[in-house]
Amino acid sequence: MSKTINWGILGTGLIAQDFAQGLNILPDAKLLGIASRSSEKADNFAQKYQVSRSYDSYQALAQDPDIDVVYVATPNYRHKADCLMCLEANKAILCEKPFMLNAKETREVITLAQQKKLFCMEAMWMRFMPLIQKVKSIIEAGTIGEICLLTADFGYRANPDPQQRFYNLDLGGGALLDRTIYPLSLAFYLLGEPQDVVSQGVFSETKIDEQNALILRYPKGQLAVLSATLKAQTSNEVVITGSLGKIRIHSPFYRPLKLSITQLPQPSTSGDSSSSLKQKIKSALKQNSLLRKLALYADLYDLPLKRKNTFQIKQIFSGNGYNYEAQEVINCLQTNQLESTIMPLNETLKIMEIMDSIRHQWHLIYPQEQ
Ligand SMILES: NC(=O)c1ccc[n+]([C@@H]2O[C@H](COP(=O)([O-])OP(=O)(O)OC[C@H]3O[C@@H](n4cnc5c(N)ncnc54)[C@H](OP(=O)(O)O)[C@@H]3O)[C@@H](O)[C@H]2O)c1
DSSP, rough: OOOOOEEEEEOOHHHHHHHHHHHHHOEEEEEEEOOOSSSHHHHHHHTTTTEEEESSSHHHHHHHOOOOOEEEOOOOGGGHHHHHHHHTTTEEEEOOOOOOOOHHHHHHHHHHHHHHOOEEEEEGGGGGSSSHHHHHHHHHHHTTOOOOEEEEEEEEEOOTTTTTSSSSSSTTOOOIIIIIIHHHHHHHHHOOOOOOEEEEEEEEETTTTEEEEEEEEEEETTEEEEESSSSOOOOOOEEEEETEEEEEESTTTTTTSSEEEEEEEOSSSSSOEEEEHHHHOOOOOOOOOOOHHHHHHTOOSSSSHHEEEEEEEEOOSSTTSSSHHHHHHHHHHTOOOOOOOSSOHHHHHHHHHHHHHHHHHHOOOOOOOO
């Protein structure tokens, strides 16, 4: 029988509640403790999600010897302090994204986790969703050929109240750490480490980056074009285009339910009758403008594309999706692995380094860095 993993959560906000529900469906997980800065909030949370131990300080939860792993669900600016405190208390950690505010903090936390031989992972739940895993395997199987281009956007309207975390620079607000990190992490997962990044950021009155766009260039000449905004709802889709086809991850791409895969026909080398017929129709279309307009209207002009082969993969995921990252942590703890192969620490660090370099382009410094 596999060991039940006892969880504790720091913070009682929105994501902590989602995560508690995600844990609830996992047979090997027990949510044993909840910690808040307020005993009332901790007690309410404990009652709502059937948690047997509630704490009015994060420190007290970290000291509970029965807790195996702590999920850090506090605002970005305090991830470092909260994670270091848990590691010092010999707890494994799953820390919400962005793992830290910057690469320096990330190195500090990873170093302590490695010194203490404790499990540590960024809670980039998107990577563990079944259809994201499917996209990875489709690409690795060569179904769409060599990847040329990845485009992704991530945008929802965020609460502009400067007391809330999105528009508050002191809390580590802004689109880069909150939104862009998702397409950036996905591009990293599918294409590897970029060689170069150029970007533009647009700032709010509260000095957070309200929206941004990035172009990443990879060693083999691939490009990723990513954008994110706190101001509006975008299509929230990803399209990965390769030499033999493309994959569309339908909205919401970070928690997908549907993929469309299009395979383009291979260029014919045999000069068979169907390809010569195609040539004849094409040249007729070229010569006759009326025919061409009709064909365009009917979306027939690009004959090879008309013969493309599109199929869809739909998959309902279990729970609310947060259970998949939690299950990964449980698997790693049960098999004594100190990090996940799906969200390894060196990738978390490299992604933080890329975000540092983007902020450098914008001259954006968080108050904690001054
Ligand atoms: N993976 C995802 O899908 C996802 C989605 C949303 C957010 N996140 C990440 O999760 C973290 C929390 O986001 P959230 O949306 O849950 O935020 P939230 O609703 O504002 O909750 C944050 C919690 O942190 C605690 N906290 C500690 N110090 C605080 C401070 N100075 N100000 C405000 N709250 C403070 C509070 O709990 P107590 O008062 O009980 O101590 C609060 O409820 C962020 O890092 C965010 O980027 C991830």
